[in-house]
Amino acid sequence: MDAQLAGLAKARGPELAKEPTGIAGLDQVTGGGLPRGRVTLVAGSAGAGKTLLGLQFLVAGARDNAEPGVLLTFEESAAKVAANVRSLGFDLDQLQRDGLLVVLSFRVEPAEIVGTGEFDFEPLFVTLDEAIGRVGAKRVVLDTIEVLFGAFGDDSIVRGELSRLARWLEERGVTAIVTGERGEKGLTRHGMEEYVSDCVISLDHRVREDVSTRRLRVVKYRGSVHGTNEYPFLISASGLVVLPVTSITLDYPAPQERVSLGVARLDHMVGGGVFRGSTVLVSGTAGTGKTSLGAHLVNAACGRGERALLVLLEESPEQVLRNMRSLGLDLRSWTDSGLLRIWAARPSSIGLETHLAALADLAGQVAPSVAVLDGVASLAFAASAPETTAMVARQVDLLKARGITTMMTALGDGDETSAVGVSSLVDTWLLLRNAESNGERNRLLFVLKSRGSAHSNQVREFVLTDHGIELVDAYIGPEGVLTGSARLARQAAERDAARRQADDLDRRRRDLRRSIAEHEARLVAVQDELAAQRAELGRVDARGLEQAADIEADRAAMAAQRWADAAPGGEVRR
Amino acid sequence: MSQSRAADDADGTPPDPGQTWDLRLYVTGRSPKCQRAMENLRRTCEENLAGRYRIEVVDLLENPRLAAEDQILAVPTMVRKLPLPMRQVVGDLSDTDRLLVGLQLRPSRSKAP
Numbered sequence: 231m232d233a234q235l236a237g238l239a240k241a242r243g244p245e246l247a248k249e250p251t252g253i254a255g256l257d258q259v260t261g262g263g264l265p266r267g268r269v270t271l272v273a274g275s276a277g278a279g280k281t282l283l284g285l286q287f288l289v290a291g292a293r294d295n296a297e298p299g300v301l302l303t304f305e306e307s308a309a310k311v312a313a314n315v316r317s318l319g320f321d322l323d324q325l326q327r328d329g330l331l332v333v334l335s336f337r338v339e340p341a342e343i344v345g346t347g348e349f350d351f352e353p354l355f356v357t358l359d360e361a362i363g364r365v366g367a368k369r370v371v372l373d374t375i376e377v378l379f380g381a382f383g384d385d386s387i388v389r390g391e392l393s394r395l396a397r398w399l400e401e402r403g404v405t406a407i408v409t410g411e412r413g414e415k416g417l418t419r420h421g422m423e424e425y426v427s428d429c430v431i432s433l434d435h436r437v438r439e440d441v442s443t444r445r446l447r448v449v450k451y452r453g454s455v456h457g458t459n460e461y462p463f464l465i466s467a468s469g470l471v472v473l474p475v476t477s478i479t480l481d482y483p484a485p486q487e488r489v490s491l492g493v494a495r496l497d498h499m500v501g502g503g504v505f506r507g508s509t510v511l512v513s514g515t516a517g518t519g520k521t522s523l524g525a526h527l528v529n530a531a532c533g534r535g536e537r538a539l540l541v542l543l544e545e546s547p548e549q550v551l552r553n554m555r556s557l558g559l560d561l562r563s564w565t566d567s568g569l570l571r572i573w574a575a576r577p578s579s580i581g582l583e584t585h586l587a588a589l590a591d592l593a594g595q596v597a598p599s600v601a602v603l604d605g606v607a608s609l610a611f612a613a614s615a616p617e618t619t620a621m622v623a624r625q626v627d628l629l630k631a632r633g634i635t636t637m638m639t640a641l642g643d644g645d646e647t648s649a650v651g652v653s654s655l656v657d658t659w660l661l662l663r664n665a666e667s668n669g670e671r672n673r674l675l676f677v678l679k680s681r682g683s684a685h686s687n688q689v690r691e692f693v694l695t696d697h698g699i700e701l702v703d704a705y706i707g708p709e710g711v712l713t714g715s716a717r718l719a720r721q722a723a724e725r726d727a728a729r730r731q732a733d734d735l736d737r738r739r740r741d742l743r744r745s746i747a748e749h750e751a752r753l754v755a756v757q758d759e760l761a762a763q764r765a766e767l768g769r770v771d772a773r774g775l776e777q778a779a780d781i782e783a784d785r786a787a788m789a790a791q792r793w794a795d796a797a798p799g800g801e802v803r804r
Numbered sequence: 805m806s807q808s809r810a811a812d813d814a815d816g817t818p819p820d821p822g823q824t825w826d827l828r829l830y831v832t833g834r835s836p837k838c839q840r841a842m843e844n845l846r847r848t849c850e851e852n853l854a855g856r857y858r859i860e861v862v863d864l865l866e867n868p869r870l871a872a873e874d875q876i877l878a879v880p881t882m883v884r885k886l887p888l889p890m891r892q893v894v895g896d897l898s899d900t901d902r903l904l905v906g907l908q909l910r911p912s913r914s915k916a917p
Contacts, residue, residue, distance in 0.1 A: 334872045335872075336872065336875055336877055337875060338877065342889075342890065342891060342892055343891075343892045343893075343894055344891065344892065344893045344894070344902055344903075344905060344906040345893075345894050345895050345902070346893055346894070346895040346896070346897050346898060346899040346902040346903050346906065347840075347841075347895035347896040347897060347898035347899050348837050348840075348895055348896045348898070349837065349878040349879060349880060349881070349894050349895045349896065350835075350837065350878065350879060351877055351878050352832040352835070352864070352878075352879050353830065353832065353864050353871035353876045353877055353878065353879055353881075354871070354877050354878075356832060356864050356865060356868045356871055357868060357869075357871045357872050359868065360868035360869060378877070382878055382894045382895070383894070383895065384895075
């Protein structure tokens with residue numbers, strides 16, 4: 231449809247001149263505003279925000295574009311209309327005194343009117359003509375002109391007159407909004423869309439489980455490209471805000487800069503911190519330390535001198551300040567210095583739209599570098615699952631578009647399917663899980679994903695100490711991951727074993743040394759004995775030679791005495 | 805609302821014979837519809853209220869702001885200021901029966917559809 235309209239717009243030549251509505255998001259969806267010099271129909275059920283849309287259009291014209299306006303209301307008195315929008319910062323009385331606005335009201339009481347024959351709405355034309363001329367109006371809002379049906383007897387005349395009115399407004403060169411009640415079959419009860427065919431905007435107001443969700447759709451915009459989706463909108467403190475989440479192209483800047491999560495070992499696990507402007511989801515069961523993790527992020531940001539926003543959806547600020555104090559995080563000093571803004575609101579009590587609007591306002595006011603949304607799963611109490619997911623997506627979009635590094639914490643049942651179904655939206659997902667063993671619960675932290683970063687595949691034990699969060703290597707034993715006292719016991723046992731082993735070695739070393747010393751000593755003794763024996767042998771040999779010589783000498787002497795020949799065998803005889 | 809419902813009941817009872825009908829007819833210029841309404845009103849009053857009525861004709865073109873002040877959206881509109889309650893009769897007054905109802909000279913047979 232968009233492509234078709236784009237082609238149509240091209241074929242018609244330059245884009246239509248448009249009037250900005252002053253409504254954030256609506257101008258974006260309509261590509262600049264409402265068609266100038268044409269009539270736009272705003273259709274919706276009671277309380278959908280039709281009147282407000284019209285008023286905002288008029289106020290934006292009068293206040294910001296030097297285009298005076300005329301409001302003709304059939305719904306309420308002029309004073310009541312002015313009172314209704316005063317809280318939104320619209321001072322209709324002042325605008326009227328300044329000659330920028332005329333508010334006219336007509337009350338139609340069918341019971342007081344008897345219809346007899348032909349009539350026309352000439353007084354309406356005369357009144358409008360006079361008012362437009364009086365202030366030089368460029369914008370006109372008729373709210374809700376449909377009350378004229380059924381009041382004067384002959385509706386075919388009313389139909390014709392309204393058709394004439396639409397043409398007359400165009401001839402008059404004003405940009406007009408007419409509002410109509412949603413009908414059973416058509417967009418409006420009395421088929422207003424038949425006379426107003428240039429631009430039709432439909433507002434929807436659904437209440438589900440006591441929480442309202444508002445949606446806006448540009449049904450038709452002749453000659454112009456427009457977003458065709460249903461866009462959520464809300465009524466914020468500054469008026470109507472349309473959030474064209476689905477029109478946000480995924481073109482966020484992607485800075486390379488890393489932001490510390492405030493826990494050194496955790497930064498390391500995700501590759502040195504998360505990317506600035508990225509979104510971190512922390513999910514886990516109750517009491518796993520999600521809020522504490524969020525507090526570390528804001529604490530670290532404030533420590534760097536950056537502004538931070540902590541949005542509490544489940545707890546009061548005082549409670550969190552106290553609890554974080556026990557972890558050694560002095561968040562109060564940051565709130566005192568103005569770096570940290572804490573905002574607590576239960577979305578179930580104010581509604582998702584209002585909540586989002588307030589968040590948008592805050593993000594604009596505080597301009598934080600990091601934001602923590604603590605307890606986004608409680609959004610689910612305020613709406614159905616798809617609405618919650620859409621809402622979280624819008625929050626992520628809103629913060630991401632501003633380059634805010636965001637951490638959301640969500641209650642999950644501990645498995646990898648996130649409670650709010652937003653895991654695909656987040657860049658980094660930390661899962662906290664309770665491990666139950668030995669009669670105690672201990673916390674484990676996993677990095678389930680971290681886009682664009684090498685990240686640890688290891689499970690870490692997550693310990694809350696009086697000086698903050700510490701991540702400890704978890705022990706993997708035969709029974710699984712060891713945590714808490716089991717880990718401590720295991721650590722002690724391992725220390726003991728190591729000590730015992732060291733002792734054993736020492737003993738063995740000592741024994742061997744002793745043995746070696748003994749052997750060495752023995753070796754010396756043996757060598758001494760050997761030497762002594764060698765010496766003895768020498769002596770014995772020497773003595774033997776002496777004796778032989780002596781004997782020879784004796785024998786020679788005896789032979790000489792006997793005068794006998796020397797007989798070699800003589801000795802054999804002997 | 806409750807006032808107008810009470811007025812419906814009052815329509816059934818004939819007004820005080822000494823009552824004067826104070827009527828105002830809003831027109832825009834001298835359009836045929838307005839001319840017709842003027843004629844129809846004068847005739848009906850002459851026939852039913854001779855000597856007991858007063859008609860004031862107000863041309864909204866002469867004072868454009870009067871329409872919003874007097875809450876007149878359509879022309880011709882005949883406003884019955886007296887007898888109370890005030891009642892508007894819109895149209896060229898060609899339906900005499902309905903005009904008589906509007907003038908409180910005839911009880912309303914049924915609520916207007």
